[in-house]
Amino acid sequence: MICIDGAFGEGGGQILRTSLALSLVTGNPFRIEHIRANRKKPGLRRQHLTAVDAAAHIGCAEVRGNTLDSQTLEFTPNAVNAGNYHFAVGTAGSCTLVLQTVLPALLTAEGRSHLVLEGGTHNPHAPTFEVLDLAFVPLLRRMGAGITAVLERPGFYPAGSGKCAVTIEPTGNLSRFDLLERGKIKRQEATAVVSKLPSHIAERELAVIQRELGWDRRHLHVQEVQNPRGPGNVLTCILESAHMTEVFTGFGERGVSAETVARRTVAEIREYLEADVPIGKHLADQILLPLALAGEGSFRTLAPTQHTVTNIAMIKKFLDLDIAVNQCDAKCWEIRIGNENRS
Known part of the structure; x- marks a missing residue:
C-alpha cells in the first residue's frame, strides 16, 4: 500500500484528488494521513467526501476513514466500471474538482460514461466550467480523448446549485502532445x-x-x-x-x-x-496527470505553482516515470514527462 503524507507541498485537497485518480487508474491502494493539514479547517470537507465517494463508486473500492473531518483515509480500488453517474457535491463544492478525480479512470474504462454533477460550477480556487470546457478538454481531445461537457445551470459560491453534464467515450491509450509555443x-x-x-x-x-x-x-x-x-x-x-x-x-x-x-x-x-508560454500556471497542474498517463509529452509554462510541484510528487508515487522541470528563461519553464532521457 502506498503511503502519502497529506501535509506535503500545498497540503490541501489536491493531494487527495490526485491520489484517488492515480489509484483508480493503476489499481494500487493507498493510505493518506494528515489530510489537508495546511488548511484552516484540516480533514475531509464535503466536496472531498464527494470526490472519495465518487471514486469509490466507479472503482468498487473499499474505503476506510471517509467521514467528515477525517484526516486519515485508506482506499483500495477494484475494477473501474463505466456507466451513468450522478454526483451531488452539496452547497458550492466544486463540480470540476470532483470530475477531475474520476475522469482519468473513466477515459480508460471499457464503455461510455455519462456524469451529471451538481454543486458549484464557478468557484474560487477551482477550475470554472469554462476552464474545463475551453482549455482543459480541448487538450484531452488532442490526446485522443472523446469528451463533451454541457453547462446546464451555473452555480456560484456559496449557494452552489449549479449543474453540468459530461459524456466520456472510452479512449484506450492517450497520445502525447508537445506544446512549446503559443503562436499568434x-x-x-x-x-x-x-x-x-x-x-x-x-x-x-x-x-x-x-x-x-x-x-x-x-x-x-x-x-x-x-x-x-x-x-x-x-x-x-x-x-x-x-x-x-x-x-x-x-x-x-x-x-x-x-x-x-x-x-x-x-x-x-x-x-x-x-x-510567451502556451500553458498558464493553473492549467499546468491540471494537464500533468493526463500526460503522465500517456507516458510522455512536454509543455512550457510559467513558474510551477505549489499545486504543480505537489502533483508531480504524487504522480511519481504511483508511476515509474521521470518528470523534468527546467527553467528556460526568467519567465518560462519547460516540463518534460517520460523516461526517454534514462540511460
Whole structure:
C-alpha cells in the first residue's frame, strides 16, 4: 500500500484528488494521513467526501476513514466500471474538482460514461466550467480523448446549485502532445456574469478590461443569469492562440470593487502574455496527470505553482516515470514527462 503524507507541498485537497485518480487508474491502494493539514479547517470537507465517494463508486473500492473531518483515509480500488453517474457535491463544492478525480479512470474504462454533477460550477480556487470546457478538454481531445461537457445551470459560491453534464467515450491509450509555443493570438473575448447582482458590476469589470488591455468592445459581453439560485459574479477572459486556448477568471467578492476584481485578472493575463508560454500556471497542474498517463509529452509554462510541484510528487508515487522541470528563461519553464532521457 502506498503511503502519502497529506501535509506535503500545498497540503490541501489536491493531494487527495490526485491520489484517488492515480489509484483508480493503476489499481494500487493507498493510505493518506494528515489530510489537508495546511488548511484552516484540516480533514475531509464535503466536496472531498464527494470526490472519495465518487471514486469509490466507479472503482468498487473499499474505503476506510471517509467521514467528515477525517484526516486519515485508506482506499483500495477494484475494477473501474463505466456507466451513468450522478454526483451531488452539496452547497458550492466544486463540480470540476470532483470530475477531475474520476475522469482519468473513466477515459480508460471499457464503455461510455455519462456524469451529471451538481454543486458549484464557478468557484474560487477551482477550475470554472469554462476552464474545463475551453482549455482543459480541448487538450484531452488532442490526446485522443472523446469528451463533451454541457453547462446546464451555473452555480456560484456559496449557494452552489449549479449543474453540468459530461459524456466520456472510452479512449484506450492517450497520445502525447508537445506544446512549446503559443503562436499568434487569434481571439480575445471577455464575459462578465452577474447573478442576483446589478449589471453595472459586470459593466465596470469590462471597462477595466477594455482600458487596461485594449480589447475590442465588440468582444466584451455582459451576461445576467436567468432564474438565478444565488448571488454571484464571475469575469471570464478567453485568449485563443494558434495552438491552444487559455482562460483567466476573476471572482466578485463582498467588499471588493468590480475594478479590483478586473485588475487582478488583467495582472494574470499580462503575466501570461509576457512569459510567451502556451500553458498558464493553473492549467499546468491540471494537464500533468493526463500526460503522465500517456507516458510522455512536454509543455512550457510559467513558474510551477505549489499545486504543480505537489502533483508531480504524487504522480511519481504511483508511476515509474521521470518528470523534468527546467527553467528556460526568467519567465518560462519547460516540463518534460517520460523516461526517454534514462540511460
